[in-house]
Structure formats: structure tokens, C-alpha cells
Amino acid sequence: MERISLSNGAFEGNNNAYLFAGGEDVVLVDTGDWMPATREQLEAEFDDRGVSFSDVDRIFLTHWHQDHTGLAGEIQAESGAEVYAHEADAPLIEGDEETWEAMRDTQETYFEEWGMPEAKQVELRERIVRNDEPIELPSVTPFEDGDTFTVNGTELTAVHTSGHAAGLCLFEFERDGNREILSGDALLPVYTPNVGGADVRVDRPLERYLRALQSIVDADYDRAWPGHRDPIDDPAARAAHIIHHHEERSYRVLDALDRLGPCDTWTVSDDLFGDLESIHILHGPGESYAHLEHLERDGTVVREGTEYRLADGVAEELAALEDERWELEF
Template identity: 75%
Template sequence: MERLSLSNSAFEGDNNTYLFADEREVTMIDTGDGMPGTREQLESAFAERGLTFADVDRIFLTHWHGDHTGLAGEIQSESGAEVYVHESDAPLVEDDEDAWAAMHDRQEQYFEEWGMPEAKREVLRERMAGSETSNATPTVTTFEGGETFSVGDRDLEVVHASGHAAGLSMFETTIDGEDAVFSGDALLPVYTPNVGGADVRVDHPLEKYLRALQRIVDADYDRAWPGHRDPIAEPAARAQHIIDHHEERSWRVLDALDRKGPCNTWTVSDDLFGDLESIHILHGPGESYAHLEHLERAGTVVREGDEYRLADGVADELAAADEERWELEY
């Protein structure tokens, strides 16, 4: 197995594609974004190994986002490779018009519910339209999680890890005697993957993402091979760090409601993240919504129309918690 790093202008850092090649088969996990220059980088990396796109037999996609799927159609058109993706993400990868229309409709619905200012909506619409590419669209074969695929001398077991995306999937395997996982964007070494905005189709996104992270903690892999940047030497510790991060963020959401009183999602997002630009206009309120929805179902927050407030008695609990923290720190 080899990790090929491909350029990516997004904040997560360079994309990874993973290559399994022997005399019997050439398999990939993810393909890069297909933006100008990326295809040339991947072709060059293949050529160094005596390969071309026509040699690829199978492609496994971790999820539908374009920075992971962009070249899948072009590679398939040259090789006839079979492209696998979770059934939840298949319509978007195959560029189904109805699926994209439903996605955009739901985004617009959330923009209204969140209270996103119209000027920010326009900036975001332009940003999302600008990220669309004219790359060839693959025909896909779906999986649902739990399947095992033989790749060379190893097995890949599919683990559905919804949250960041509805169909996001990881692939468990053994590499050089280590228990390893190809984590896609479920676990990244620097950034905490966005929940709530990155895929508005996901119901209860924070709950599902926390469940995926706990799966990583419990599995206690020796190494994770993420969708961006360098391998993660202690996946369980990194996953626990992100769980703790989300717990702290929930406290910050409650604190914002305590200080500001009943308010909408955009106001909470502004308190958490400040002024937002580019794709973060989607990610900030999306993450705020994911936490507000999670807290509402826990009974800590009450939703009234498009505004949220603390449930009765929660303000007193926050004050007591703050006092306890003060005693511990000082």
C-alpha cells in the first residue's frame, strides 16, 4: 500500500489517495479532487510506478465530497474500473439531478431556519457553484457497511461512519502487522471534520459522528490513514480528543444561550466562530445547528420556532459548573 498526496486548496490540507498495486490488481481508495493540476500529479505518480489510469481495476470512495471523488469518473472511463461507494452517497457521486435538487432545497431550507443573512447566502451560493467540476461521472456499485473486500493479500472491511457525510465509510485492514483503518474524513490529524453543514442530509449529525468516533476509540487501531495530511499514530487518542472537543463546544453553545437569551442558529454561530467567509458560511451555522439539535434532544435546550433557549434550570447548572471550574483552576 502506498499513500499518494495530492494538492488541495481546501483548508483540510492535501488529499490522500491510497494505492494497492500488484501483478494481479490495482486498487485505489479515493481519487483526489480532479481540479487543474491534480490529474497531472496523479498521472505522474502512476507513471513513476509503471502504471496508467487504464490499469486501475477498483476504486473505493470514502464519501461523496468532490475532493475525494473528483477523478473517479475519468479513471473509470479509461479503465472500466468498478467504483464502490456507500448507498447513501451513490446518487450524489453519480450526479443524479433529483438528488442534487433535494440537497440544494434542504440547504436553502436550513439557510432560512438558521437565520443566515441574505448577503452571506449569496456568497455561499457562488462558492458552492464555483466548486462544481465538469469531470466525468462514474457509475457506481454500492455497499451498506459490514462487507469485506479482498484487496491483494489483505481484506478491507467496510465500517459505516455517518456524521460528516451520510455515507462516509472507513475501511479496516491490517498493514505490516498493524491494525489500521482508512478513516477518510471521519478522523483527521489537524482539523475536526465538520458536522451539520458538510452534508445537510444527515439527521442527528452530531450523535452519529460521536458514535463513529467512539467506534474508533473502542477499536484502538494502531494507525489511521486519513483523507487528508499525514497518518495518525494514535487514532484512539485523536478520536477521544475530538469527542472532548465537541463536549467543550456544547458548553460554549449553552454559554452563548445563557448570555444572549433566546436566539437563532446564526447568532450562536456568530458567537462561536465570528464573521465567516467562503465555505465556512455553511460549516459554522451547520456545526452550531448540530450541537443545538443534539442539546434539544437531550432536554437541555428548548426550540421555539427558529430560536433556541436554555431549558428551565440549566442556567443554574451552568453557574454551578462555572464556579466548580473556577475552584479547580484557581
């Protein structure tokens, strides 16, 4: 397996595609974005390795986001490769209009529920349209959690890790006695994957993502090959760090409600992240909503219409916790 780094102007850093070409089959995991510059990079990397798009037998996609799937259709058109994705994401990757329309409707509903200002809604819609340009779409073979695929003698096992996307999967495999994963955007080395906004189809997004992270901690893999940037040498430690990050963010959400009083999701997002632009207009309130919804289920927060407030007694608990922190610091 070889990692191929492909340019990406987004904050997550360069995308990774993973090439298995050391045997009878040529297999690619994720493809990078659809942009012409990305295609040129991937073609050049293939050429350096003595293969071409027409040689590709199978493509496995970690999830539906376009920076991971953008070239799947073009490669399939040239090679006839079979394209695989989890059953929850396959319709989006294929461009099923009914599925896309349902997601857009859900987004619009959330824009109102979250209290997103109209001007920000307009800006976000323009950003989404720019990211929705026509591309060659693949036909997709869906798979399920636990399905296993043999790639040149290596077994890849799909592990469903919903949260960031409804069909997000990582792929387990063994190499040189080590247990490794292709983690897609389930585990990244620098940024924490967005939950709540990146895929509004996901029910209880934070709960699901925390469960996925805990499964990575429990599995104690030897290495992770993420969807962006460099390999992760201690996946369990990185997953545990992200769990702690979300614990801290939940505290910040509670602190915001304590200081601001009852307020909507957009107000909490503004307190956490400040002014937002581009796709972050979706991601900021989406992440805030994921935490508010999680805290509501926990009984720590109460929702009344589109506003949230602290449950009875929580303000006192926060004050006691703050006193304890102050004592520890001094």
C-alpha cells in the first residue's frame, strides 16, 4: 500500500488516496477531489508507479464527501472499476436526486431551527452551489459494516464509524504483524472532524462519533492512515484526545448557556467560534447543535422551542467545578 497526497485548499490539509498495486489487482481507497489539478496529480503519481486509471479494478470510498470521492466516476469510466461505499452513503455518491433533495430539505430546516441569520444562509447556499458542480458520477456497490474484501492477499474489513458522515467507514487490515486502519475522516492527526454539520442526516451525531472513537481506543491499532495529512502512530491516544476535546467543548457550551442565558444554536456557535465564513457557516452551528442535542439527552440542558437553557442545578455545579479548577491552578 502506498499513500498518495493530493492538494486540497481546505483547512483539513492535503487529501490522501491509498493505492494497492503490488499484485494482480489495482485498488484505490478514496480518490481525492474532482478538480482538474487533483486529477493531474493523481495521474502523475500513477504514472510514476507504472499504472494508469484504466488499470484500476476496484475503488473503496470511506464516505460521500466530494474531496474523497470526486474522481471515482472518471476513473470508473476509464477502467470499468467497481466502486464500493457504505450503503448509507452510496445514494449520495451516485447522485440520487431524492436522497440529495431530502438532505437539502433537512439542512434548510436546521438553518431555521438553529437561528442562522438570513445573510449567512444566503452566503452558505452560494458556497454549497459552488461545491455542487456537475461531475462524472460512479455507479456504486454498497457494502455493510463488517464486510471483508481481499486485496492482493490483504484483507480489508469495513468498520462503520458514523458521526462525521452517515456512512463513514474505516478499513482494518494487518501488515507485517501490525493492525492498521485506513481511517478516512474518522480520525485525523490535526483537526477534529466536524459532527452535526458535515452530514445533517446523522441522528445523535456526537453520541455516534464518541462511540466510534471509543472503539478505536479499545482496538488499540498500531497505526492509522487518515484521509488528510500524515499517518498517526498512536491511533488510540489520538482518539482519546479527541474524546477529551469534545468533553471540553461540552463544558464550553454549558458555560455559554450559563453566561448568556437561554439562547438558540447560532448564538452558542457565535460564542464558541465567532464570525463564520464559507462552509464553516454550516459546520459551526452544526457542531454546536450536536453538543446541545447530546447535553439535552443527558438531562443537563433543556430545550424550549429553538432555545436551550441549563437544567435546574447545573449552574451551581458549574460554579463548583470552576472553584475546583481555580484551586488546582493555584
